[in-house]
Amino acid sequence: MRALVWHGKEDIRCDRVSDPGIEEPRDAIVKITSCAICGSDLHLFHNLIPAMLPGDIMGHEFMGEVVEVGPGVNGKLKKGERIVVPFTIFCGECEQCRRGNFSVCERTNRSRKLAEKAFGHTTAGLFGYTHLTGGYPGGQAEYVRVPYADTTHIKVPDSLTDEQVLFLGDIFPTGWQAAAQCDIEPTDTVAIWGCGPVGQMAIRSAILLGARQVIAIDCIPERLSMAEAGGAITINFEEESVIERLNELTDNKGPEKCIDCIGMESHVSMAQPDTIYDRAKQMLMMENDRPHVLREMIYVIRPAGTISIPGVYSGFSDKIPMGQAMNKGLTWKMGQTHVKRWTDDLTRRIKDGEIDPSFVITHTVGLDDGPEMYKVFRDKQDSCIKVVLKPGQEVTLQ
Amino acid sequence: MTYLSNIVRSPGDPKVISSGASSLGTADRLARALGWFSIGLGLMELIAPHRITRALGMEGQESLIRAYGAREIGSGILSLSIDKQVGLWSRVAGDGLDVATVMPAMRDDNPKRDNASLALAMLLGVTALDVIAAQSVTSRHSRSSRQWREYSDRSGFPRGLEATRGAAKDFQLPPDMRAAPVLAAVSDQPAQERARSH
Numbered sequence: 027m028r029a030l031v032w033h034g035k036e037d038i039r040c041d042r043v044s045d046p047g048i049e050e051p052r053d054a055i056v057k058i059t060s061c062a063i064c065g066s067d068l069h070l071f072h073n074l075i076p077a078m079l080p081g082d083i084m085g086h087e088f089m090g091e092v093v094e095v096g097p098g099v100n101g102k103l104k105k106g107e108r109i110v111v112p113f114t115i116f117c118g119e120c121e122q123c124r125r126g127n128f129s130v131c132e133r134t135n136r137s138r139k140l141a142e143k144a145f146g147h148t149t150a151g152l153f154g155y156t157h158l159t160g161g162y163p164g165g166q167a168e169y170v171r172v173p174y175a176d177t178t179h180i181k182v183p184d185s186l187t188d189e190q191v192l193f194l195g196d197i198f199p200t201g202w203q204a205a206a207q208c209d210i211e212p213t214d215t216v217a218i219w220g221c222g223p224v225g226q227m228a229i230r231s232a233i234l235l236g237a238r239q240v241i242a243i244d245c246i247p248e249r250l251s252m253a254e255a256g257g258a259i260t261i262n263f264e265e266e267s268v269i270e271r272l273n274e275l276t277d278n279k280g281p282e283k284c285i286d287c288i289g290m291e292s293h294v295s296m297a298q299p300d301t302i303y304d305r306a307k308q309m310l311m312m313e314n315d316r317p318h319v320l321r322e323m324i325y326v327i328r329p330a331g332t333i334s335i336p337g338v339y340s341g342f343s344d345k346i347p348m349g350q351a352m353n354k355g356l357t358w359k360m361g362q363t364h365v366k367r368w369t370d371d372l373t374r375r376i377k378d379g380e381i382d383p384s385f386v387i388t389h390t391v392g393l394d395d396g397p398e399m400y401k402v403f404r405d406k407q408d409s410c411i412k413v414v415l416k417p418g419q420e421v422t423l424q
Numbered sequence: 425m426t427y428l429s430n431i432v433r434s435p436g437d438p439k440v441i442s443s444g445a446s447s448l449g450t451a452d453r454l455a456r457a458l459g460w461f462s463i464g465l466g467l468m469e470l471i472a473p474h475r476i477t478r479a480l481g482m483e484g485q486e487s488l489i490r491a492y493g494a495r496e497i498g499s500g501i502l503s504l505s506i507d508k509q510v511g512l513w514s515r516v517a518g519d520g521l522d523v524a525t526v527m528p529a530m531r532d533d534n535p536k537r538d539n540a541s542l543a544l545a546m547l548l549g550v551t552a553l554d555v556i557a558a559q560s561v562t563s564r565h566s567r568s569s570r571q572w573r574e575y576s577d578r579s580g581f582p583r584g585l586e587a588t589r590g591a592a593k594d595f596q597l598p599p600d601m602r603a604a605p606v607l608a609a610v611s612d613q614p615a616q617e618r619a620r621s622h
């Protein structure tokens with residue numbers, strides 16, 4: 027089959043690879059009909075997440091049709107069924123899964139020993155990600171093996187298109203969890219840094235959850251225009267001061283809830299000298315992340331507020347002002363998304379017409395165009411916000 | 425490489441059979457080659473500046489060559505990074521400095537004048553390559569800041585924005601996701617009795 031394969035920094039190729047096969051009783055093989063490139067894939071593209079190996083198949087946001095099931099799936103999933111696959115693989119039985127903390131499932135990471143060394147304790151297995159999280163081959167491919175398939179799936183109604191449900195596997199529940207864990211009150215101002223696909227979903231979620239005002243921050247005009255369409259007041263950080271604007275919009279009190287939808291690769295610019303410092307240290311491997319946004323959030327947030335971090339950080343971050351954070355009595359919520367915890371509710375909301383996540387798609391291409399689209403998405407060319415790949419089709423659509 | 429890394433894969437994991445087109449373009453590969461070249465040259469300048477000054481009849485300028493070595497390594501690291509435009513343009517600027525430094529060695533009374541002219545020719549060649557690489561990498565990766573699509577019709581809310589504000593009020597937030605409610609501090613009622621919005 028064909029798959030998008032990681033060969034090193036900025037080197038993704040559409041390779042011919044062997045087909046996946048059932049290994050464990052709870053496995054299923056899924057024929058992929060649609061998959062997407064995620065902002066997290068860009069961190070891998072930049073080789074900023076440790077423990078990637080040449081030959082790793084990318085992709086953790088995908089859906090398709092079940093073509094084979096292992097004997098342990100026990101009728102929970104049948105051949106021919108149409109499913110979206112959550113990017114966090116979970117067993118459904120361990121203590122964390124029973125608490126709904128699927129992204130830290132204690133069983134699904136097959137590189138458990140390595141993870142324990144790196145993180146202290148293991149987290150869940152993830153598709154198309156580092157070997158610290160199991161190194162499971164991802165879904166930017168024609169077929170994928172889904173481990174723990176009897177639990178790790180989301181059944182979707184035939185009445186909804188791929189485009190409407192695909193993002194249930196990652197960015198929609200990610201934006202939702204980011205907003206939900208802010209525990210939004212009707213009086214709250216929610217400030218969201220980053221208007222990439224995750225930021226767009228977080229904006230819509232905060233609106234649905236009834237925030238008084240949602241403020242979105244970025245510097246890319248097309249992304250800001252999409253944020254505004256979703257109900258956000260926008261701040262272009264290249265044109266105005268984020269801190270001043272946020273204070274102005276909140277009677278000088280600061281936003282109660284701040285969401286970081288950017289993570290470790292904050293934009294580097296002369297106007298933000300700390301980002302140059304971080305970039306230099308990152309290049310010399312003296313720091314993993316560029317936590318500019320964390321610094322900004324901690325500074326501007328209203329005391330006793332909540333910081334929610336769906337943006338991915340990979341290791342050590344320098345100069346996090348813990349003194350400000352501690353004295354302001356902040357609450358921090360973060361993590362990879364417990365996808366399945368939210369998806370039944372979110373599927374219903376899509377079906378009921380409350381939201382249609384397909385609004386974020388700007389590019390649809392075949393798998394062969396995948397490597398080029400990594401570049402286009404990363405460089406934010408052609409007003410690209412979200413790329414969907416169709417492994418079954420080779421037409422280049424817009 | 426993929427052959428080696430297959431050791432960690434399980435029998436059912438797909439393995440690469442043949443490789444297709446890469447996201448790395450020709451310009452990116454040229455940048456990488458120049459990046460490594462920069463680091464190699466930089467190391468030589470740092471470690472053995474005498475060899476260079478002697479060959480060019482520029483004795484006494486060793487510290488300068490060492491400093492240039494450090495500069496080359498810096499440009500090299502940048503050219504190998506994802507910010508390769510910056511690295512390549514810094515190489516172009518460095519080439520200018522190099523040329524300016526070698527020029528005085530072209531004086532008639534320099535016994536090593538032939539070496540110096542050879543070095544100058546090489547420098548000019550590398551400069552041309554650097555300019556080509558810097559230009560093509562810049563054009564390959566830059567976005568046009570003037571032409572962008574307006575997405576103001578993409579609310580994502582089939583019923584419209586205003587009808588959707590607060591529409592998920594039926595959502596039951598799991599108790600572990602509750603945050604410290606900011607309003608509690610100014611409310612008359614004890615926080616736990618306050619009617620929650622959801």
Ligand SMILES: NC(=O)c1ccc[n+]([C@@H]2O[C@H](COP(=O)([O-])OP(=O)(O)OC[C@H]3O[C@@H](n4cnc5c(N)ncnc54)[C@H](O)[C@@H]3O)[C@@H](O)[C@H]2O)c1
Binds near residue numbers: 219293318337
């Ligand atoms: N927690 C999870 O489970 C989960 C799931 C999916 C994605 N993510 C992470 O979420 C993050 C965003 O993903 P995405 O797909 O939206 O990526 P993206 O790269 O498309 O979006 C990031 C956006 O942030 C903007 N930005 C950069 N620096 C900024 C700054 N200083 N201030 C304001 N805006 C800035 C960029 O212009 C860009 O639009 C990534 O880190 C990704 O890894 C996490």
Ligand SMILES: [Zn+2]
Binds near residue numbers: 064066067087196197
């Ligand atoms: Zn993702």
Ligand SMILES: [Zn+2]
Binds near residue numbers: 118123131
């Ligand atoms: Zn589990």
